[in-house]
Amino acid sequence: MVIADQLPPHHLPLLTFEGFTFDPARGVLTAEAREVVLxxxxxxxxxxxLAHAGQVVSRxxxxxxxxGDVAVTDDSLTQCIxxxxxxxxxxxxSLLRTHARRGYMMATRSRPVVPAANPAPPLAPGSAADVLKPASNLLRSRLAWVALVVAGCGLGLSVAALMGAVRAPDPAALDMVAPGDLSPWAQARQLLAEGxxxxxxxxxxxxxxxxxxxLFIRALELDPSLADAAAEASFVHTNLRSYNASQDPAQDLREAERLAALALAAKPDASMALxxxxxxxxxxxxxxEAIVFYERAGRPVDRANIGIIHLLLGDAEAALPWLRAALQERPLHEFAGNWQVYLGLAKLMTGQPDQAAYDFLAPNGDSxxxxxxxxxxxxxxxxxxxxFAEAEALNADLRQRDRALLARPLxxxxxxxxxxxRARFASAVLEPLxxxxxxxxxx
Structure with a gap:
């Protein structure tokens, strides 16, 4: 097991959040002129x-x-908190919150700080340092953009995974890259992060x-092997259809299919491509077929989608554990609002209306x-x-609302x-209404 404070210092990027700058390599937290050594x-x-910002992390x-495997008392962690x-x-x-009997959460989002390169003194043409400069620039460029890409992926990664992603490319590969080829590689990853x-x-x-x-399309043009760019572009088209925001659903589906195929061809085992x-x-x-690919992808959002698909097949019982697991793992995910509504529908269909009532009241994020x-x-x-008293109060409130909004297709x-x-939805939802x-x- 790799322990966070055993990682090489040069693999630890600066992080910024809520006016603070955190330097994990030096163990320093800075706010304005105040610097605290941890x-x-x-x-x-x-x-x-911070790597799990927005999530509750258990003790x-x-x-x-x-x-790691070293036995310590809870007091050691309490002292650190x-x-x-x-x-x-x-x-x-307010930033570091305690959730009783669950753990702790950093109620913020952090981003890596990519420092500007220090200007170098002029070099004599043909000097050894001048010959080595392209490889050095490539290393700095790749480290910087990998940090940005990690930030774009979200911070739901372990510290070991985060730091392991930011490492120097293989020296042999550096020797094979000409200086003129550096810009497209770096630009593609920058565009992916910006997208x-x-x-x-x-x-x-x-x-x-x-x-x-x-931004994703331009990144893919610059580097056709960038599977994540193709996958992200494919998600745009499928999500536009899912949110009923597609101007041409058939074209969006064709583009999504084409881009997903490109992602799989570039990186067949990558979670995003799958x-x-x-x-x-x-x-x-x-x-x-979709369930098989979601199972291979294996992220919390993929587990949520497995649950949703079980529900769409009419198997609400099978949907429940998948949706619960995804919400427990990523309660602040941007799609958590959708997951919670689907969970509520699954509970209605399985005879758990009292538990379902909350799921429709306060979904998280976009819905x-x-x-x-x-x-x-x-x-x-x-x-x-x-x-019944709560139901009657809500019923009276709804009947004061715009009937056109309420009567539109569900x-x-x-x-x-x-x-x-459709049979279970009619029995659990439509007939009672x-x-x-x-x-x-x-x-």
Missing amino acids: RPKTTAVLAHL DALLTAVW SEIRRALGPSGT RLAQQGAEPFPVRLRASLP AAQAAVLRQQSRFA RFPLEERLLYRLVALHSAGR RALSVSDEAAY HRMGWDEVGR
């Missing part, structure tokens, strides 16, 4: 929490990541998707399901659970044409 174990704890996971909060100053408690950053923000998700697509192929198969309603639709599902859950009904799914007087819904 103990090595405290440094490793903070690095691990056991922190103890394993930082101390206290030291981090003191270093963070007045915002320590991922373009998908973040407050604008509607389809808007962010369209902004990112040209997931892109799975997303295409799902759009084609080839659900059983493809409009608020009015989610409130109708909550109404069914409350009524079916015997919580997205959850249109996501699958499988007979088993119709009995409560919502005759126009789902017709």
Whole structure:
């Protein structure tokens, strides 16, 4: 096992968050002119929490990541947490949160800091240093852009995985690359990182998707072997269809299929390439085949999609553990709102309305399901659970809303044409709504 504070210092990039700069190589946390030196174990704890920013990390996971097989008491970790909060100053408690009986979470997002190269003095033409300069520039360029790409992928990685990704290319490969070939390699990875950053923000998700697509396509043009760029571009097309934001669904599906094939050809075993192929198969309603590719991809989002597909096939019982696992692993994922609604539908279909009521009330992140639709599902859950006072209050509120919004086709009904799914949806959702007087819904 690789312990965070045993990693080579030059593999540890600077990180910035909420006005702080964290140097894990030196164990220093800086805010404006204040610099705090942390103990090595405290440094490793903070690095691990930042690598999992936005996620609750259990005490056991922190103890394993930082101390490995060395037996220590809980007090050792508690002391590190206290030291981090003191270093963070007045915002320590709000940034580093304790979740009772679950663990700790850094309520922020961090990004690597890519320092500018120091200017070098002029060199005499033909000197040894001048001959070695292209290889040195390549090394710095690759390290910098790999750091950016890691940031674009999200910070749900372990510290060991994060640091292992930032390493120098093989020296033999450096000798084979001519100086004129360096720019496209670096530019492609920069564009990939910029495309991922373009998908973040407050604008509607389809808007962010369209902004990112040209960046992924340009990256792929510069480096056709960049599987992640092809996969990300494929996801844009499938997600536009999923969010009912496609201007030409048939063309989007064709492009998604083409780009997923390019990603698989470039890197057949990569999670992103496998997931892109799975997303295409799902759009084609080839659900059983899609599950196979999602299982091979193996990320939390892929596990969520396995659960959704089981639900779309009408097997709500099989959907439950997959969706629960994904939400537990990545509760702040940008698609967690969708996962939670699907989880609620699965609970309704399996006779768990009381548990389902919450899932429709407060989904996390973006959701493809409009608020009015989610409130109708909550109404069914409350009524079916015997919580009649709450159901009546919600029913009265809904009847004051725009009937056109409430009467539009339910997205959850249109996501699958499988007979088993539609039968269970009708029994668990539509029939109760119709009995409560919502005759126009789902017709």
